[in-house]
Amino acid sequence: MIEGLLTGLYGLMTPMNIGLLMMGCILGTFIGMMPGLGPVTAVSLLIPVVLTMQPASAMVLLASIYYGAMFGGSTASVLINAPGESSSVPTTFDGYPMAKRGEAGRALALCAWGSFVGGTVATLLLMLAAPTLASWALTFQAPEYFALMVLGLTAVAAFTESGGVIKALLMTVVGLMLATVGTDVADGVERYTFGIRDIADGLSFVLLAMAAFALSEAILAALRNEKVSEEAKKAARGDVGSLKLTADDIREVAPTMARSSLLGFVVGVLPGAGATIAAFMSYAVERNIATGKRREEFGKGSRRGVTAPETANNAAAGGAYVPLLTLGIPGSGTTAVILGALVALGVQPGPRLYVDQSAMFWTVVVSMYLGNLILLVINLPLIPYIARTLAIPEQILSPLIAFFCLVGVFLVSFNTFDLWLMIGLCVVCIGLRLLDYPMAPLLLGFVLGKLLEENLRRALLVNDGSFAFMWERPVTALLLAISIACVLAPMAMKLAGRRC
Amino acid sequence: MTFKTTSLSRRQALAGVSALAASTMLPAFSQAAEVIDRVQILVGFGVGGGFDQTGRGIQEALQKSGLISNVALENRTGGGGSVAIAHLIETASRQQNTLMVNGTSIVIRSLSREFQQTFRDVTLVGTVTAEIFGILVNPGSPHADIAALTAALKANPRAVRFGGGSPRGGIDHCAAALYLKQAGIDPKAMQYVAYDGGGKAMAGLLGSEVQCIVMPFSEALTQIRGNQLKLLAIMDEKRSADVPTVPTLAEVGVPGATLANVRALFMAPGTSPARVEAFADLLDKLIKTPAWEEVRARNGWNMFFKRGQPAQDFFVQHEKDIRAMLIELGFIQA
Amino acid sequence: MTRTQGERLAALAILLFSLGYFVLAFGIKAPPSSDDSPFSARSFPLMLGPLGMALSLVLLVRPPEGAPIGAAGFSWGRALGLVGLMVFYALAINRLGFVVTSALFLAGGFWALGERRPMVLALVALGVSLGFWTMFSLLDVKLDWGVFERIWS
Structure with a gap:
């Protein structure tokens, strides 16, 4: 293995490759930050260029641009509450509150470190355990996916403080309802489309997130005549020190990074889940295992809350390479494009890939390590400049945020219907937010709902309508048991507390 | 073939003449010779999918071969491609350089849903590729060959659970049903499990959630070559050069079960026949370039180039075939 | 409009939304030959509708307390x-x-x-x-x- 690493490292350490890495990271981060563009676009744009290169250089560039775009997506989540792409949505939950109280630099630094750790751990696990994990991923079937989604839904508990349990539950149900809009995956029938072709593919997650967060936030700020808080302005103006993590920060987030890296990687390995689910799951887990004061911080600017999803989504991006390399199965649009490129570059995916094509395998692995490292090195110094966005006066910033949302939605579909839908949803969300309805459960229900229903139906279909899979399959039973524990444990603790 | 090449060179010669005369006598010449100086590719589906890759492949090959340097690509998503179709129809007068990528999808969607447009509402330029359907099982499957699978299904149609990357009533479901029907088994008795795309269907088969999947085999070439999945038969008239040892269904006593997922190019309705011809010429020229061959080989696409009347005839027959399957399955009324 | 009135209005709106959602669920077409699947395209919406109605009914009957929305300063x-x-x-x-x-x-x-x-x-x-x-x-x-x-x- 050491030998392999050294060979890979030796092959990649040319000025040309390092230059490409830098370019890929910068371009990727930039594309990720742009509204409407994410990792898929970044990778697709580069395919024709990449395929003219030496395979080693090509892989370096692909890895760096992919991770760069994943990382770039978090920036707008933290700064203006507008997730650049779906796997950055949970980053807004705590990243934006941090930015609002003047800790934008710190939040972005946590994102950068989280991405680095997540990506590196994922590469390490890919190197050590890819074949074993791939066969494990195949045992994960519809019942297990269903149970995993149920576990993800327990994160709703994190959002019950602001408006009470009932409102959080209700918003989750509404999110689940919205997830059923569009053409059903199993039967191919249209549901709740009212014959409107623009929503026949379902509602867009990023559109909903923009309407629920950034856009309604910008309009609420105008409505309340809010000024950007003085702390945020001061911090943005050049308190560069805040981007350095203190010893306390590191102690606080290190366990989170470890857990989220592992969890993100494992979820990323599953072809039916992906980075967005990984980010939501890790947020749910962190919130569920937190106790006392730490738990109350979630949703209000918890350092763990911002680190978990960012670590997990990068780890999941690494994990997605496992089914990609060992089975040739892509879990998402981005990995499908990358798979095409890898095959064209001479990588023949298969369980024995790392034996039969060891040179290629090590090139991929080393390029992933390097990509993550350079991303960190390049982005950390940029954070203070990016964080200065918040020093923009409010009368300029709010329209810019609204503009960012409009462009972000329009550029995905070039369909003005999506703009109307976003404006309409935004007005509804403003009303709900004024009454302290939490928005995060809406998105949680929406993102998990589709997979929840799809996998439940498939599980029932292949088990001839019997629900017995819920307790007969060990992993399903375990996941469901954990979910129940997550819901019951706080209640039990409350009861116990009252008696004392 | 020779006819087409001549027609192309004649056009090129005329294009040169018309460029000279363009400033003074544009109306008189514009009908005789069409100048294509830029191409806009319209994809009705998201980045990263099959249609998008076809569009990007054409874009790349047009540019690298030096045929057309100014090629833009636009993803206008929504409604399973119908938003792009509607856009092409509504703005037809401004879309003289636009090629829309679609294919089997437009046929099946117009048949099975309240989907207004059919392929007749846009102008077919030509078909490009055809992904032939294949029947896949796990290497350790008790059904060692297609005859064994057919026999098992004949004994009990529910003995084998089928999977596919499309919903019920989608193209993968139709392909599976076509196989059963031609083998003399009632397709309605089939158990079909829908997955969200071919990749997930393969994961379902590898994990033994289903025992057999029917999907375009080019999507599974990696797994077939790596012996992770076994291709029992293909749904074409002749064997494929990519998998020469695999029989066609007709060879094993299931005649008439041929189906492919076709990708084709369309232009706006009302585009002049001369302009459509010019684009078909361009396409004809493109697919003979090394740049296109590189793109094709990289993606494992199976060429299926038809233009003019043969392409039109193919689509009419394609629609008929799929319609028959959907009626058989009860999705539409006869 | 007081806070309580606002809460009631929102709860009522979501109640009607859920009711509409539930009623429309009956109109979802069942594709042919799917009678072998015990859980159809209709099943999930039929479960969600009543859930949404029940939760919003609770909010309608017992609107939660909260600070006034402060429409004056808007x-x-x-x-x-x-x-x-x-x-x-x-x-x-x-x-x-x-x-x-x-x-x-x-x-x-x-x-x-x-x-x-x-x-x-x-x-x-x-x-x-x-x-x-x-x-x-x-x-x-x-x-x-x-x-x-x-x-x-």
Whole structure:
């Protein structure tokens, strides 16, 4: 293995490759930050260029641009509450509150470190355990996916403080309802489309997130005549020190990074889940295992809350390479494009890939390590400049945020219907937010709902309508048991507390 | 073939003449010779999918071969491609350089849903590729060959659970049903499990959630070559050069079960026949370039180039075939 | 409108939404030969509808307490101005093209929120929209100029 690493490292350490890495990271981060563009676009744009290169250089560039775009997506989540792409949505939950109280630099630094750790751990696990994990991923079937989604839904508990349990539950149900809009995956029938072709593919997650967060936030700020808080302005103006993590920060987030890296990687390995689910799951887990004061911080600017999803989504991006390399199965649009490129570059995916094509395998692995490292090195110094966005006066910033949302939605579909839908949803969300309805459960229900229903139906279909899979399959039973524990444990603790 | 090449060179010669005369006598010449100086590719589906890759492949090959340097690509998503179709129809007068990528999808969607447009509402330029359907099982499957699978299904149609990357009533479901029907088994008795795309269907088969999947085999070439999945038969008239040892269904006593997922190019309705011809010429020229061959080989696409009347005839027959399957399955009324 | 009235109104709206959702679920077509699947495209919506109705009913009957919304201090004009500009954006983008629509939207937005310096209004709005257009063009994303494109050519 050491030998392999050294060979890979030796092959990649040319000025040309390092230059490409830098370019890929910068371009990727930039594309990720742009509204409407994410990792898929970044990778697709580069395919024709990449395929003219030496395979080693090509892989370096692909890895760096992919991770760069994943990382770039978090920036707008933290700064203006507008997730650049779906796997950055949970980053807004705590990243934006941090930015609002003047800790934008710190939040972005946590994102950068989280991405680095997540990506590196994922590469390490890919190197050590890819074949074993791939066969494990195949045992994960519809019942297990269903149970995993149920576990993800327990994160709703994190959002019950602001408006009470009932409102959080209700918003989750509404999110689940919205997830059923569009053409059903199993039967191919249209549901709740009212014959409107623009929503026949379902509602867009990023559109909903923009309407629920950034856009309604910008309009609420105008409505309340809010000024950007003085702390945020001061911090943005050049308190560069805040981007350095203190010893306390590191102690606080290190366990989170470890857990989220592992969890993100494992979820990323599953072809039916992906980075967005990984980010939501890790947020749910962190919130569920937190106790006392730490738990109350979630949703209000918890350092763990911002680190978990960012670590997990990068780890999941690494994990997605496992089914990609060992089975040739892509879990998402981005990995499908990358798979095409890898095959064209001479990588023949298969369980024995790392034996039969060891040179290629090590090139991929080393390029992933390097990509993550350079991303960190390049982005950390940029954070203070990016964080200065918040020093923009409010009368300029709010329209810019609204503009960012409009462009972000329009550029995905070039369909003005999506703009109307976003404006309409935004007005509804403003009303709900004024009454302290939490928005995060809406998105949680929406993102998990589709997979929840799809996998439940498939599980029932292949088990001839019997629900017995819920307790007969060990992993399903375990996941469901954990979910129940997550819901019951706080209640039990409350009861116990009252008696004392 | 020779006819087409001549027609192309004649056009090129005329294009040169018309460029000279363009400033003074544009109306008189514009009908005789069409100048294509830029191409806009319209994809009705998201980045990263099959249609998008076809569009990007054409874009790349047009540019690298030096045929057309100014090629833009636009993803206008929504409604399973119908938003792009509607856009092409509504703005037809401004879309003289636009090629829309679609294919089997437009046929099946117009048949099975309240989907207004059919392929007749846009102008077919030509078909490009055809992904032939294949029947896949796990290497350790008790059904060692297609005859064994057919026999098992004949004994009990529910003995084998089928999977596919499309919903019920989608193209993968139709392909599976076509196989059963031609083998003399009632397709309605089939158990079909829908997955969200071919990749997930393969994961379902590898994990033994289903025992057999029917999907375009080019999507599974990696797994077939790596012996992770076994291709029992293909749904074409002749064997494929990519998998020469695999029989066609007709060879094993299931005649008439041929189906492919076709990708084709369309232009706006009302585009002049001369302009459509010019684009078909361009396409004809493109697919003979090394740049296109590189793109094709990289993606494992199976060429299926038809233009003019043969392409039109193919689509009419394609629609008929799929319609028959959907009626058989009860999705539409006869 | 008091807080309680607001809460009741929202709960009622979601109740009606859930009711509509539930009723429409019965209209979801069941595809043929899916009778072997015990859980159809209708099943999940049929479960969610009553759940939504029950939860919103609780909120309707016992509206939660909360601080007054404070409508008095709200500047409705500014908020409505921004929403109006977004509506303009959706109407204009395909007609006036990306750059012009974006510049007008931004300048209008700055003005609506109290910015009055003409240089800031013009330069920032134009700079941002042209900057975005350039960057997207470099990234091979085509953003058209609407009617202006047709006038020029």
